[in-house]
Amino acid sequence: MKISLNWIKNYVKPGISVKQLVHKLTMAGLEVEEVVSANKDCVLELEITPNRPDCLNMIGIAREISAILNKPLTLPKVKKTATQKANCNIVIKDTKGCTRYIGTVIEGVNVKSAPAWMKEAIASIGLRPINNLVDITNYSLMENGQPLHAFDYDKLEGGKIIVRRAKKGETIVTLDGVERKLDESILVIADAKKPVAIAGIMGGAATEVTATTKNILLESAHFDQILIRQTSRKLGLSSDSSYRFERSVAYQGVEYGSKRATQLILENAGGKISKYKDAKISKTQQKGNSVKLSVEQINNYLGTKATKAQIKTGLKKLGFSVSEAAKQLKVASPHFRQDILREVDLIEEIARIIGFDNIPISLPPILSCNIPSEPxxxxxxxxxxxxxxxxxxxxxxxxxxxxxxxxxxxxxxxxxxxxxxxxxxxxxxxxxxxxxxxxxxxxxxxxxxxxxxxxxxxxxxxxxxxxxxxxxxxxxxxxxxxxxxxxxxxxxxxxxxxxxxxxxxxxxxxxxxxxxxxxxxxxxxxxxxxxxxxxxxxxxxxxxxxxxxxxxxxxxxxxxxxxxxxxxxxxxGLKKNGYDAIAEYPAVVRDVSIAVKKDQDFGKIENLVRQLGKPILSDIYFKEEYLGEKIANDQRGLVFSLTYQDKKRTLTEEEVNKVHEKILSSIMEEFHAVLR
Amino acid sequence: MNWDFDQITQKAEEELRAVASDKDLEAFRIKYLGRKGLLADMYAALATASKEEKPALGKNINILKTRITGLIDGERDQIKKTKKASSIKELDVTLPGVSRSTGHKHLITQTIEEICDIFEKMGFSVQEGPEIESEFYNFDALNIPKDHPSRDGFDTFYVDMKNKTNAGQNMLLRSQTSPAQVRIMQKYKPPMAVLVPGKVFRPDAVDASHSFMFHQIEGLVVDKNIKFSDLKGLLEVFLKRLFSDDIKMRFRPHFFPFTEPSAEVDISWKGGKKDWLEIMGCGMVHPNVFKAAGYKDGEYTGLAFGLGVERIAMCKYGIKDIRTFYENDVRFLRQF
Known part of the structure; x- marks a missing residue:
């Protein structure tokens, strides 16, 4: 994700050089992949890990910087919605796909160019300024992470918003001008008659805000992350909104996002709120978890000597509230930190605040184990x-x-x-x-x-x-x-x-x-x-x-x-070698040269020889195969030597001869061989 | 048989005078001492000689043999001396020597062995795991949620194989060597220090730095009180042995579902092109992984790490394209 340092400075003043900041961010788990300086600003490309969707916006990053550098964090104030307004007509039909939808109708807006500071801000991170309303929804999204969409209210049939699955055969032309076929797997925002947006991904061209728009409906909603991911992949369509929904958007941020954008619209495009509705499905609001752990537990796990004060300050800067109960710390995580589920998750936060570089090094006590290696x-x-x-x-x-x-x-x-x-x-x-x-x-x-x-x-x-x-x-x-x-x-x-x-x-x-x-x-x-x-x-x-x-x-x-x-x-298995005593008594070696038919296998001859040679034949050594002019066409010559040896005595000429003769005569008989 | 031994000796001495080379001398030796030489005939005759003749004949034959042997030895020395005195070159000593060239272990195998050696010396046991895995070991046991994107067909290859233990679960080509963690923890009890090298598969489009098959090495240490500082120490020792003592390294927080805290390790060295190069991932074993292995919550802590073998080899040897490993051009294979 791209962040602009000028933009970030609205919320926190790092007070260190860009190079130092890049190092600090990287070492806190927000890896800086690229630094581009332009127009007196500096834009950083950050790799945000999937467990930190809360960092996919400027305020999220500013909060991290504030915690790492121990600097104050100032967030834009939003005014409470004044009085009860008339209800906006919103129906959530697919309660699994959409759990919250805030619609705000603002009448009498003046569509024009956004103020220079806003255009500069969104342009710095690669977004194209279009008009004040579109730019405000983008600016607010990038600032606090809540995706928004502005419809031309007068183009919504029946002035209605229905959150439902698309019907087979329905189509929509999205803002990028492409007509898309929809089906029942896709969650859409529809008016009384037709889909007007693919939920969480992209709005439709038919209801987009144009230069002539007078009245708008501002959407700030919470869609199911898996559904959005599946649809995005299915359609091959993604946007800054879908990117954030896929990674999870904070439930409570829906309201903040809506109010922040409404305020920016009133300030920069005029108009007044005429209708408002916060349609909620889940009765209990998504809250952060509460985890208990002790300072000792933290230090044991990390191998550190962090103090209670150090731990408390760090966690508070990250938005956690810390209280002490017995000898433990009770840490409640803020609503946007849904990734904090148990002790180890908090320990990681503390490790990040201490800085991985500042954690000492040691070696595991016992590395020897009784587990046999792969045989x-x-x-x-x-x-x-x-x-x-x-x-x-x-x-x-x-x-x-x-x-x-x-x-x-x-x-x-x-x-x-x-x-x-x-x-x-x-x-x-x-x-x-x-x-x-x-x-x-x-x-x-x-x-x-x-x-x-x-x-x-x-x-x-x-x-x-x-x-x-x-x-x-x-x-x-x-x-x-x-x-x-x-x-x-x-x-x-x-x-x-x-x-x-x-x-x-x-x-x-x-x-x-x-x-x-x-x-x-x-x-x-x-x-x-x-x-x-x-x-x-x-x-x-x-x-x-x-x-x-x-x-x-x-x-x-x-x-x-x-x-x-x-x-x-x-x-x-491997051969188990024993020692074989070297023979003390002399060996007798006899060469055999025979001619046999080509299709006779030497292997069979060898088997016979071994059989007949027992127990004094100790080795057969193959010397030559002859296929040449000196032998008939259908024949081949085979030469091998036989070694006779006994481990316990010297063999006599007679006993060798007896065995050797028997071998020769059997070969000739069985394989129709002739001596050469 | 009657031989005039004096005459034979005399004749032999005359013949020897004509001998001028090793070759001549060898012919002379064969004539007298060869398998079918004169002496061989004499011994054959001796075998059939009468009892009365035998002693005298035997003695004469032996004297002749000793004499001829002596003559040959003397002449051989003489030839050697002559040769030494002359400056005739018999060999071109500058021609290349001939050796039977041995083959070359693939660089991937060598790198795996090198890494295993370092850890084995520190007491690790090397294990292996299957390439075709179940969803349970590749995902569930590693605390990867059911709806996690990495389970999509975009990130994992699935194969048409029946799952023998859980028919409802798909079989896949492991996308990391980490599944072996839970397999080993189920099989053995801590303390344990194990290393698992092997092939892994991911449906990435192939380019200079991506391959749909590559190699990883997984490490796991589990005991009663393993600390994050142990992880740092262990990997520092390892990387210094693998690269050199003067490399710099840093641990940077990262995210993996199966470790918490998680980190990536970067290294840098003098003359390196980039400031930092990411070299491996690591962290403290997530409690849910212990749970999947059937360990009691809080009983053990552990550290785990994983690294890409090709990446390490590319970095050590300056190889630019990962495809080089799989092409197997013999001119590549024979360099290592």
């Missing part, structure tokens, strides 16, 4: 460290994604979790997989000339029932970082599989994870697998399908991707 963190950190050491960069991508693009990856058939109110298409779906996010990252990088990418992310994916943590890895381009040509080659499936295996190395995976060749719509045919942990499928891995890549704008790159459920990994 996932150390596991996640270990996995991250391993992936980093594999040369992968970590990403953070959005949890939401465009549903169409997710569909293009063939994942839309899974159950989806939708965002009910997305701002853009990019936010309509909670992602069911990190794949689309990663393809976007890959596309962005490739388009910018960064073709060698190895990335991973541990993040959430979502189903309509749950959020689940997953690990995704993507690789594309070349294994670089080495200028020696021999080591540069495109990344492949095995680079990805290796990184994933490394990542999980620290986990207690039992018999480990296995890879089973499977078809998947977003992977190239024959180049993907599901990842199994015991009997459970925990993820998938493969070469991303070319058509899917093109959807994301990736044209000439091979992209490998895998994704596994971290939830399943967490359940395994």
């Amino acid at each position: 996932r963190r150390p596991i996640r950190n270990r996995v991250i460290d391993r992936l980093l050491s594999e040369g992968l960069d970590e990403t953070v991508t959005y949890a939401m994604y465009n549903a169409d693009l997710v569909g293009q990856t063939g994942q839309i058939d899974k159950k989806q979790l939708r965002v009910i109110n997305p701002l853009t298409k990019e936010q309509e779906l909670m992602r069911p997989s990190i794949l689309p996010s990663f393809l976007s990252v890959a596309a962005t990088n490739i388009n910018r000339g960064q073709k060698n990418i190895k990335i991973f992310e541990i993040g959430k994916v979502y189903t309509p029932k749950a959020e689940e943590e997953t690990l995704a890895i993507l690789m594309t381009g070349t294994n670089v970082s080495d200028w020696r040509p021999a080591s540069n080659r495109p990344v492949d499936f095995y680079d990805l599989k290796g990184a994933l295996t490394q990542a999980l190395e620290c986990m207690d995976l039992g018999k480990g994870i296995t890879f089973v060749s499977t078809e998947n719509s977003f992977y190239e045919k024959g180049q993907s697998a599901t990842i199994h942990l015991s009997a459970k499928v925990i993820g998938h891995i493969g070469k991303v399908d070319g058509d899917v890549l093109r959807t994301f704008g990736i044209k000439e790159a091979d992209v490998y991707f895998c994704e596994i459920s971290m939830e399943q990994v967490y359940m395994c």
Whole structure:
């Protein structure tokens, strides 16, 4: 909100420099966001927090300044309404939407330009002077915070004011010249026939005060803040009035606002009051709360040593009345401080008066607590460290994604979790997989000339029932970082599989994870697998399908991707390492080189070898896959070495031979392998 | 098998004289000591030799082996010496070294870790909470009234998920990490000092300083007599460790529904562009939050604070556009 220092000086004289005042206001919770000096005045832009609607006007700010600087506050006096006037015809039909409506009819006004001081005042805070009547309603609003509206009384059908909901099909042309369709959710001010204003937001053009207006009806009312906010949002229409109604206007201020404006009208536009009515719905007037608290309680809560006198003076300056009962202070808040409900609210007021800067500093006595840290963190950190050491960069991508693009990856058939109110298409779906996010990252990088990418992310994916943590890895381009040509080659499936295996190395995976060749719509045919942990499928891995890549704008790159459920990994827990004594007895290493049909999985051969090698086979080390000219087209060569070792003795040649021969003959028999 | 061991030794010595390089020497070694070398043949023969022949043959083979090994070692030293004397350069030592480059942790993760480290050293426990929250934890429990504007679809993302505990309540993407406060207070009893990092979501139009997803860290300390001055002290220690000892800071009154009094913390440092930069929000836990957690009124007091991770990182590293974090250009990722 903008405030003019010249205007403020009508009520309180700060007596300090602008710079000091800006600091004081900011440190009292009225943050000054901008200072503009012009025309011998200084205009401050303040951020008023939502709990302080009483500060959305000059008097409210002046009151704060008076309290912070301990300076006297002078408020404009309003005269009591003289005698009983004839009743103004006001009917409140919607008693929830409107709880008070004061109508004052003033006859014989002279519509002209407002006095120079008033025009200057409202212009200083960015309002355009129009005529004396309109300017007075604006000036009074900005001065004391009570929204007002002046109708041309002669244009009100039947001289009547009815506060009601609009009827479906009704329309109104508002002061800004726009015709607006109304409905039953909207509170309007109507005359005998039609809506003449959208309550609390904007008046209608048909009844506006013009140069020829003679008689006016001045509205000062109290409307429901939620209703006003909803209507304002619905119509996309807001005003200085609606801004204040939305944040709550003081019930008792309705009368002050009405009287203050009436007085200004009589002084500056002439005329006389002919009719008046204060229509009230609630019988008990909104009052401030009363709170009891002790000086000790305040100081304990804040860590301060404030004196009773200091506290009392500060609160009184803010409009509170303070009395003493037993050892406590009884503090009654003024009607405009509806935010003061209990002790802590008052303690905050006292803290503001003392100044947060003047509150000492201390440290909490015990910070150690018995609450165990999130058990996932150390596991996640270990996995991250391993992936980093594999040369992968970590990403953070959005949890939401465009549903169409997710569909293009063939994942839309899974159950989806939708965002009910997305701002853009990019936010309509909670992602069911990190794949689309990663393809976007890959596309962005490739388009910018960064073709060698190895990335991973541990993040959430979502189903309509749950959020689940997953690990995704993507690789594309070349294994670089080495200028020696021999080591540069495109990344492949095995680079990805290796990184994933490394990542999980620290986990207690039992018999480990296995890879089973499977078809998947977003992977190239024959180049993907599901990842199994015991009997459970925990993820998938493969070469991303070319058509899917093109959807994301990736044209000439091979992209490998895998994704596994971290939830399943967490359940395994970290490996509990014990010490494994280093073998004292020599190992015997035998190489095996065989040729098998291409579709024979090494994994099956390995399983058989392990089975037959018990108990002396200690390790299988895979050395080479050969697919070349020296072998038949439908065959491939596999080379691996077997290590035989016993922890307790030296193995004899014969027993190794016996086992090794058995392994070789079984491989040849079961897998139709031949030795090479 | 009959070998003339003297002749073999003599021949080997002659051959060695022709050796001029490491490569020649290696060929010589393989010829005699390699897996299929002469000595290997001899040992194989020894295995099948008759009982009578074995001792003499074995002795001769061993002598030959020792001699050849000696010759090789001697020659190797000789070659080394020659090399040392000459000035031949075998390597271009100025070529770049080859290392296996390690990956880079995302700056957001690094910043979260850095902040968690500071608080963990002060005894805090790090907790996590769900991203998909109920209206209860995100709003009700935090003393945010039923009709509060922040509950509108303009300020909070709602998702199409059933609420398992209260069918009448909507599920949403948490708009702050604060919902974890009441979750933790329900689960544990004070004293407690906890930190909750995580993703939060708000339907803000994306620009250089706004993102519909970002990261926050929530802090909460609850005990019998936690004071506002403790809040000031704790955050002063934290901010000085995170930035530097010579930053200035100030606590400015503000408003949050779940703390009272509430404050925003500004910092400034020498050479900073603005006088003050808002860095975090904090306050004393509102009694209604304790009530929502099921604590008796007045039994405990507490302090709470929250900060934006991206904001801290942008401020520390001079990053101008929040979108940079989510683009994941590898040239950005690899800088940290």
